[in-house]
Amino acid sequence: MGGRLMYIYETLLAHYGELHWWPARTPYEVMVGAVLTQNTAWGNVGKAIANFGENLSPEKVSDADFAELTEMIRPAGFFNRKARCLKAVTAWYAEYGCDVSNVQKEPFAKLRAELLSVKGVGRETADSILLYAFGFPTFVVDAYTLRLCGRYPIEAGESYEAVKSYFEGNLVRNEKICNSFHALIVTNAKEHCRKKPVCGDCPLAETCGRPTKC
Numbered sequence: 448m449g450g451r452l453m454y455i456y457e458t459l460l461a462h463y464g465e466l467h468w469w470p471a472r473t474p475y476e477v478m479v480g481a482v483l484t485q486n487t488a489w490g491n492v493g494k495a496i497a498n499f500g501e502n503l504s505p506e507k508v509s510d511a512d513f514a515e516l517t518e519m520i521r522p523a524g525f526f527n528r529k530a531r532c533l534k535a536v537t538a539w540y541a542e543y544g545c546d547v548s549n550v551q552k553e554p555f556a557k558l559r560a561e562l563l564s565v566k567g568v569g570r571e572t573a574d575s576i577l578l579y580a581f582g583f584p585t586f587v588v589d590a591y592t593l594r595l596c597g598r599y600p601i602e603a604g605e606s607y608e609a610v611k612s613y614f615e616g617n618l619v620r621n622e623k624i625c626n627s628f629h630a631l632i633v634t635n636a637k638e639h640c641r642k643k644p645v646c647g648d649c650p651l652a653e654t655c656g657r658p659t660k661c
Contacts, residue, residue: 451601452617455651456624459631462650468630469579474547476503477580478540481572482532483523494522505545508537532567536576539565547581555583570607578629584622586614587629591636598640600656 471477476496483492496503498519508516516533517526539561543549550558555577562573570588577583588610596603596610603613618624639649646652 456628458650463634466630474580478576481575487524491522495520505537508533535565550581582622584620584625586611586625591633
């Protein structure tokens, strides 16, 4: 099974190349983006982040009053809920002095449990923060990953934790592969493995179980 996952990874990598995710200037911007991208398109997140100008920092979010913060992140939608979540995530980060190295010294399981206890932070958001902001080798499972697992002949399970465990158990677990593989799955899902699939020229078409149904 591990060989099958590595085949998918290497095939997508050969087709798309290194994608260099996550697009952000700082680890904190990754954290903000991970919260804002919930239930919205990345373009809307970009608009919200742009509203901070050069001032997107833990101090800015922490010190902003609620009305000011909601107005800045309005393009990302669900702005009241996301503003509360941003405040809470920032408070969590402040417990580590807003210092990446302080976070990286802590056990992964402890950090994940802490983030999941923050209201508004689910498993995908927590894993995105830990992978893309802090470099922990955790696999992010999203709707695109679940779609791949439902179409390609792999038996990864259906729940978030089952799929996460499957990928982590069948790959060399390091930050680079977790980062790159997730980005490749998302890119291929947008290009080919859409809700209504476009199987022609998909790099996985020859081995996927779906093309006969396209």
